[in-house]
Amino acid sequence: xxxxxQSPLSLVVHEGDTVTLNCSxxxxxxxxxxxxxxxxxxxxFLFMLTSSGIEKKSGRLSSILDKKELFSILNITATQTxxxxxxxxxxxxxxxxxxxxxxxxxxxxx
Amino acid sequence: NAGVMQNPRHLVRRRGQEARLRCSPxxxxxxxxxxRQLPEEGLKFMVYLQKENIIDESGMPKERFSAEFPKEGPxxxxxxxxxxxxxxxxxCASSPRRQRGVSGSSHEQYFGPGTxxxxx
Numbered sequence: 001x002x003x004x005x006q007s008p009l010s011l012v013v014h015e016g017d018t019v020t021l022n023c024s025x026x027x028x029x030x031x032x033x034x035x036x037x038x039x040x041x042x043x044x045f046l047f048m049l050t051s052s053g054i055e056k057k058s059g060r061l062s063s064i065l066d067k068k069e070l071f072s073i074l075n076i077t078a079t080q081t082x083x084x085x086x087x088x089x090x091x092x093x094x095x096x097x098x099x100x101x102x103x104x105x106x107x108x109x110x
Numbered sequence: 111n112a113g114v115m116q117n118p119r120h121l122v123r124r125r126g127q128e129a130r131l132r133c134s135p136x137x138x139x140x141x142x143x144x145x146r147q148l149p150e151e152g153l154k155f156m157v158y159l160q161k162e163n164i165i166d167e168s169g170m171p172k173e174r175f176s177a178e179f180p181k182e183g184p185x186x187x188x189x190x191x192x193x194x195x196x197x198x199x200x201x202c203a204s205s206p207r208r209q210r211g212v213s214g215s216s217h218e219q220y221f222g223p224g225t226x227x228x229x230x
Contacts, residue, residue, distance in 0.1 A: 042223045044221075096158055097168075
C-alpha cells in the first residue's frame with residue numbers, strides 16, 4: 001500500500017524565521033510529488049515535482065525532490081503570519097490518485 | 111476561469127437518510143477525483159472518474175457509497191443510509207485531460223471548497 005509520511009507534525013515559529021517541511025514517500029510506479037496548503041478549506045496547489053534535484057520556486061516558497069532517497073522538502077523563507085496553515089504532501093503514480101500524508105501544521109507567531 | 115465548484119458547502123442529514131454531493135470540475139478538466147477528510151486525519155482517496163466512466167474506485171467503501179460523472183452535468187457522490195461515521199469533509203478535485211504527444215503529467219489536481227457532511 002502506498003504511504004506518505006510528513007514531519008514534523010506541527011511547528012511553531014516566529015515571523016521572519018525560515019522553515020523546512022519534510023515528506024517521505026513510498027508510492028508504486030511513482031510519477032509526481034505534490035505540495036498543497038490547506039487553511040480550513042480547500043487544499044491550494046503549490047508545487048508538482050517530477051524530476052530529482054530541480055528546485056521549484058514561487059516567491060518565498062521552494063521545493064525539491066530526491067527520487068533516490070524518496071524524499072521532498074518544502075522551504076518557506078521569511079515566514080509571515082499568513083503562512084500559518086496545514087501543508088500537505090501527496091504522491092501519485094500511474095494510478096493517478098493522490099496519496100496524502102497527514103500534513104504539517106505550521107503556526108507563525110508575531 | 112472558475113475553479114472547482116462543490117455544493118452544498120454544508121449538509122446535515124439524520125442517520126438513515128441519503129446524502130448527495132455535487133462537483134463541477136474546472137472548465138476544460140475531464141478528470142474528477144473524490145477524497146474524504148475525517149476529523150484530524152489526512153485526505154483519503156475515494157474514487158476517480160472520467161465522463162461516464164469510473165476509472166478507479168479502490169478507495170470507496172463497498173456498501174452505501176456510489177459515484178457518477180454523467181455526460182452532462184456535475185459529478186455526484188451519493189451516500190445512502192448515512193451513519194455518524196460518514197461525518198467528514200468531502201473534497202472533489204479535477205485535472206485536465208492528458209493530451210497525446212504532450213510531455214508532462216496530468217496529475218496536477220485542483221480542489222474544490224469541499225462539502226462538510228454532518229450526520230446527526
